Amino acid sequence: MTKQTHPTPMLDELEKGPWPSFVSGIKRLRDQHSDERVSGVANDLLGQLEHSYETRKGYWKGGTVSVFGYGSGIIPRFSEVASAFPASKEFHTLRVQPPAGNYYTTDMLRQLAESWEKWGSGLVTFHGQTGNIMFIGASTENTQHFFDDINDYGWDLGGAGPCVRTGQSCVGAARCEQSNIDEMRIHRTLLNNFTDDVHRPSLPYKFKFKVSGCPNDCMNSIERSDFAIIGTWRDDMKVDQKEVREYVNKKGRQYIVDNVITRCPTQALSLAEDDSLEVDNRNCVRCMHCLNVMPKALSPGDDKGATLLLGGKRTLKIGDLMGTVIVPFIKLETPEDFERLVEIAESTIDFWAENGLEHERCGEMIERIGLINFLEGVGLDVDPNMITDPRTSSYVRTDDWEDEAAKWFEHKQTKQAATA
Amino acid sequence: MAKQHDRDPIESGCPDGLQYMHPVMRRNYGNWAYHEDPRPGVLKHVAHGGDAIWTVRAGTQRILDVFTLRKLCEIGDRFADGYVRFTIRSNIEYMVSDESKVMPLINALEDAGFVVGGTKNSVTMISHTQGWLHCDIPGTDASGVVKAMMDELVEEFKNWNMPNRVHMTTSCCQINCGGQGDIAINVQHTKPPKINHDLVSNVCERPSVVARCPVAAIRPAIVNGKPSLEVDEKKCICCGACYPPCPPMQINDPEHTKLAIWVGGNHSNARGKPTFQKLVAAGIPNNPPRWPEATAVVKKILQAYKEDAKDWERINDWIERIGWPRFFELTELPFTKYHIDNWLGARRSLNASTHVRF
Numbered sequence: 001m002t003k004q005t006h007p008t009p010m011l012d013e014l015e016k017g018p019w020p021s022f023v024s025g026i027k028r029l030r031d032q033h034s035d036e037r038v039s040g041v042a043n044d045l046l047g048q049l050e051h052s053y054e055t056r057k058g059y060w061k062g063g064t065v066s067v068f069g070y071g072s073g074i075i076p077r078f079s080e081v082a083s084a085f086p087a088s089k090e091f092h093t094l095r096v097q098p099p100a101g102n103y104y105t106t107d108m109l110r111q112l113a114e115s116w117e118k119w120g121s122g123l124v125t126f127h128g129q130t131g132n133i134m135f136i137g138a139s140t141e142n143t144q145h146f147f148d149d150i151n152d153y154g155w156d157l158g159g160a161g162p163c164v165r166t167g168q169s170c171v172g173a174a175r176c177e178q179s180n181i182d183e184m185r186i187h188r189t190l191l192n193n194f195t196d197d198v199h200r201p202s203l204p205y206k207f208k209f210k211v212s213g214c215p216n217d218c219m220n221s222i223e224r225s226d227f228a229i230i231g232t233w234r235d236d237m238k239v240d241q242k243e244v245r246e247y248v249n250k251k252g253r254q255y256i257v258d259n260v261i262t263r264c265p266t267q268a269l270s271l272a273e274d275d276s277l278e279v280d281n282r283n284c285v286r287c288m289h290c291l292n293v294m295p296k297a298l299s300p301g302d303d304k305g306a307t308l309l310l311g312g313k314r315t316l317k318i319g320d321l322m323g324t325v326i327v328p329f330i331k332l333e334t335p336e337d338f339e340r341l342v343e344i345a346e347s348t349i350d351f352w353a354e355n356g357l358e359h360e361r362c363g364e365m366i367e368r369i370g371l372i373n374f375l376e377g378v379g380l381d382v383d384p385n386m387i388t389d390p391r392t393s394s395y396v397r398t399d400d401w402e403d404e405a406a407k408w409f410e411h412k413q414t415k416q417a418a419t420a
Numbered sequence: 421m422a423k424q425h426d427r428d429p430i431e432s433g434c435p436d437g438l439q440y441m442h443p444v445m446r447r448n449y450g451n452w453a454y455h456e457d458p459r460p461g462v463l464k465h466v467a468h469g470g471d472a473i474w475t476v477r478a479g480t481q482r483i484l485d486v487f488t489l490r491k492l493c494e495i496g497d498r499f500a501d502g503y504v505r506f507t508i509r510s511n512i513e514y515m516v517s518d519e520s521k522v523m524p525l526i527n528a529l530e531d532a533g534f535v536v537g538g539t540k541n542s543v544t545m546i547s548h549t550q551g552w553l554h555c556d557i558p559g560t561d562a563s564g565v566v567k568a569m570m571d572e573l574v575e576e577f578k579n580w581n582m583p584n585r586v587h588m589t590t591s592c593c594q595i596n597c598g599g600q601g602d603i604a605i606n607v608q609h610t611k612p613p614k615i616n617h618d619l620v621s622n623v624c625e626r627p628s629v630v631a632r633c634p635v636a637a638i639r640p641a642i643v644n645g646k647p648s649l650e651v652d653e654k655k656c657i658c659c660g661a662c663y664p665p666c667p668p669m670q671i672n673d674p675e676h677t678k679l680a681i682w683v684g685g686n687h688s689n690a691r692g693k694p695t696f697q698k699l700v701a702a703g704i705p706n707n708p709p710r711w712p713e714a715t716a717v718v719k720k721i722l723q724a725y726k727e728d729a730k731d732w733e734r735i736n737d738w739i740e741r742i743g744w745p746r747f748f749e750l751t752e753l754p755f756t757k758y759h760i761d762n763w764l765g766a767r768r769s770l771n772a773s774t775h776v777r778f
Contacts (some may be wrong), residue, residue: 001759010708010709011709013709013710014564014568014709015712016571017567017568017571017572017574018482018535018571018574018579019481019535019567019570019571019574020480020488020533020534020535021567022481022563022566022567023482024481025481025483025485025487025488025564026485027485028485028487028488029485029486029487032487033486033487036640043720045553049552049553051560052561052672053552053561053564053708053709054551055674055676056560056672056673056674056677056706056708057552057674058552058555058556058557058558058672059552059560060554060555060556061556067429068427068428068429069428069429075554077554077556080457091554093554096508097433097434097435098434098435099434099435099436099437099439099440099519100434100436100504100506101437101441101505102437102505102507103437103438103440103441103442103503103504103505104503104504104505104506105440105502105503105504106493106494106496106497106502106503107502109489109492109493109504110490110493113486113489113490116486117486122485122486123483123484124483124484124486124489125482125483125484125510126484126506126510126512127506127508128550128599129547129549129597129599131508134550136483136550136553136554139552145431148427150432150433152428152430153433154432155432155435155437156429156430156431156432156433156434157429166434167434168508169640171505173449173450173452173471174437174441174445174446174447174449174453175452175465175475176455177452177453177454177455178466179450179452179466180558182450184437184438185434187434188433188434188436190617191432191433191434193433195431195433195659196431198433199429215689215690216688216689216690217688217689217694218508218687219508219685219686220508220599220600220687220693222689223599223600223685223687223694224599224600224687230689247701253615258730259730259731259732263691263732265691265692272614275692286689287689287690287691287692288688288689288690289659289690289691289732289754291688292732294455294731295454295726296454296456299453299454304581305649314595314596314597314599314600315594315595315596315659316595316632316634316659316661317632317634317766318634318764319634319659319765320761321695322556322694322696328664349514351753358628358631359631359632361629374682404615
C-alpha cells in the first residue's frame with residue numbers, strides 16, 4: 001500500500017461546520033485504521049469521490065453479485081475509474097435486515113463492526129431508505145465471507161431488485177402510548193412469511209411492507225410502501241377530563257380552542273363550559289391531532305386493530321401514488337387474525353405477480369385495471385371507506401345492480417351478526 | 421462461486437427486536453400511558469405501572485465509519501445501559517431508566533461532536549440517499565448536500581423554533597429515494613440523455629428501455645450501422661428513467677443537472693390526509709462541495725414558515741391556509757409556467773372556483 005493519499009480539496013470543505021462529517025469519518029479509516037486493506041480502500045474511495053465532486057458525475061456501475069443460494073440483497077458496484085482508484089474498484093453494498101423496530105445492543109453493534117472491518121470498508125449506515133442496514137463497500141469475494149460471518153450469528157440479507165423488500169416498523173408498543181398494534185410481530189410475521197420472495201427476486205417489481213402503530217404513520221407507509229399496516233381503534237377514544245382541565249389551565253382556553261378544537265378535521269370536538277372535552281366519536285376519523293397535542297389527556301380506545309392500504313409508491317413510472325384503503329379495519333390479536341393478514345398479503349402478491357407487467361408496482365397495476373378488478377381478484381369486499389367520493393362520471397354499466405345491492409345487505413347482516 | 425461454498429444460507433429473515441431492547445421497554449411493551457418533552461432532543465415516556473424511560477436523540481453523519489460507531493457504542497455503555505436504536509432519519513437514540521443519566525449522556529454526545537435534538541417542532545435530520553459515494557445513477561451527492569445544509573440548520577435541529585416538526589429529504593435522481601418531505605431537495609435534469617450509440621446494443625435490453633419511458637419518447641433505431649435507441653427530444657421530459665436500465669443513455673450532466681425544491685409532503689394523517697410535495701423552485705445549480713444556492717432557498721422557506729405559520733401547522737397545513745399566491749410572496753420565489761402541472765390528473769390541481777386571493 002502506498003502511503004501517498006489522494007488530495008481532496010473539495011471534500012475537505014465538508015469537514016468544516018458543526019454537523020458531524022462523513023468525510024472526516026472516511027479519513028479516519030484512511031489515516032488511523034490498522035488494516036492496510038481498509039485504509040487503502042478509504043483512500044481510493046476518497047479519491048474517486050473527490051473526482052466526482054470535481055466533475056459533477058458519478059462513477060459506479062452495477063452488475064451481478066450475489067451470495068451462494070440467494071439472488072438478492074447485494075447492490076453491486078464496480079468503479080468506472082478503477083485504474084486511478086484500484087483499491088475501491090469493487091465496492092458492493094450488503095443490505096442486511098435490521099431487527100423489527102431498529103433496536104441494538106452496543107455489544108451487537110461492536111460484533112457487526114468487527115466482522116465488517118475484517119471483510120469490508122468499515123463504512124455502514126443505519127439505515128438505508130428501504131430500512132436495511134447498509135454495509136457499504138466490499139469486494140466481490142469478501143461479500144460472501146462477510147455474509148457467512150454475520151449469517152452465523154443471526155443476520156440475514158434484505159431485498160434488492162424485483163422482490164419483497166425489507167420491511168419497516170415504528171418504535172410502537174415498545175415505547176409509544178399511541179401504539180394500537182403489535183408492530184414488531186406484524187413486521188416479522190409478514191416478512192418472515194415471504195423470506196423466499198425476499199431472497200429470490202421473481203416479482204414484477206419491488207414490494208414493500210411498512211407498519212405504523214397509529215395514523216401519525218411515522219414509517220411513512222401510505223406513501224412509501226406497497227402494503228401499509230396502520231394501527232387504529234374503532235371504539236371511543238379515552239378522555240381523562242382531569243388532564244384536559246390541566247392542559248386548559250396550563251395553556252389557556254383560547255390555545256386549546258385554536259390548537260385542538262378547531263383543528264379537528266371533522267369538527268368532532270367541543271370544549272364545554274366546565275373545560276371538559278366533548279367528543280363526537282362516531283365522526284372522529286382517528287387523525288391523531290388532538291392526541292398529539294394532549295397525550296396525557298387523550299388516548300386511543302380499547303378495540304384496537306389496523307387499517308390496510310395498498311399501492312403507495314414514488315414517481316416512476318406513471319407518477320406518485322398514495323396507498324388506498326383495501327381493508328378499513330382488521331383485528332390483529334389472535335393467531336387467526338394474523339393468519340388472515342398473511343392470507344391477504346399472499347393473495348395480493350399472487351394476484352400482482354400474475355397480472356402486473358414487468359417493472360409495474362402493485363399500485364400502478366391497480367391504476368391500470370381498476371380497484372374493483374383487484375378486490376374481486378383477491379376476494380375483498382367493497383366498502384365506502386375505500387373512497388373519498390363515489391364515481392362522478394355516468395360512463396358506467398350497472399347491469400347487475402340488484403345482485404350487487406343484495407350482496408351489500410347480506411354483508412351488512414353478517415357484520416351485524418358478528419358484532420351482536 | 422458455488423463450488424467454493426457448500427454452506428447454505430440460514431434464511432432467518434428479520435431478527436426479533438426484543439432481544440436488543442432496553443429491559444424497561446421490554447417490561448412495559450404495549451403498556452405506555454403518555455410522554456412528555458422535557459427539553460429538545462429528549463423524550464420522557466411513562467408507563468401505566470409508573471415506570472419511566474428517557475430517550476436522548478442525536479444526529480450523526482449517517483455514513484458511519486467503524487471508529488464513529490464504536491464511539492457511539494462507548495457512550496451507550498457509559499451512560500445508557502448499552503441499548504440504542506435508530507430512527508428512520510438515521511438519528512441514534514439512547515434510552516435510560518434513570519433521569520440523572522440524561523444530562524451526562526447529552527454532555528458526552530456533544531463533547532464527542534454529535535448534535536442532540538431533532539424531536540418535536542424542530543428541523544430533524546434530513547433523510548437522504550447514497551449519491552456519488554455509492555449509487556450508480558446519481559446526479560449529485562446527497563451526503564454532501566445534507567452535511568452542508570445541516571451545518572447551517574444545526575440550531576433548528578437543537579431547538580424548538582418551528583411551528584411543527586419539519587421533515588426534510590434529499591434525492592440524487594428523480595426516482596426520489598429520499599421520499600416525500602416538508603421540504604425536499606431533489607435532482608432535476610434539464611436536458612435529454614446523451615446516448616453512446618456504440619455501447620447500447622451490448623449493454624441494454626432495448627425493449628425494456630423503450631418500455632421504461634413514461635412519455636414513449638424512446639424508439640429503437642440503427643445508428644452507425646449498429647442497433648441502438650433514439651430519443652424524441654421534444655417529447656423527452658428529462659426524467660432519467662431510461663438511464664438505470666441503459667447506462668449509455670447518460671442523463672447526468674455537470675451543467676444541466678440541476679436541483680429543485682419541493683414543499684408540503686406530509687406522511688401523517690394528523691388533521692388532513694397525507695399530502696405529496698409540490699415543486700416550488702427549480703434551476704438551482706448543482707454546486708459542490710457546499711451547494712450554497714440550495715441552502716439559501718431552504719432557509720428562506722423555513723424563515724417564512726417560522727414567522728407566518730401557526731402552532732401545529734406543518735408546511736402543507738400552513739400553505740393550505742395562506743394559499744399559494746401568499747407562499748410565493750412570502751418566500752420571494754418566482755412563480756412560473758413550470759409550476760402548473762400537466763401530468764395525468766393535473767386538472768385536480770387547478771382552481772375550479774372563484775376562491776381567489778388578493
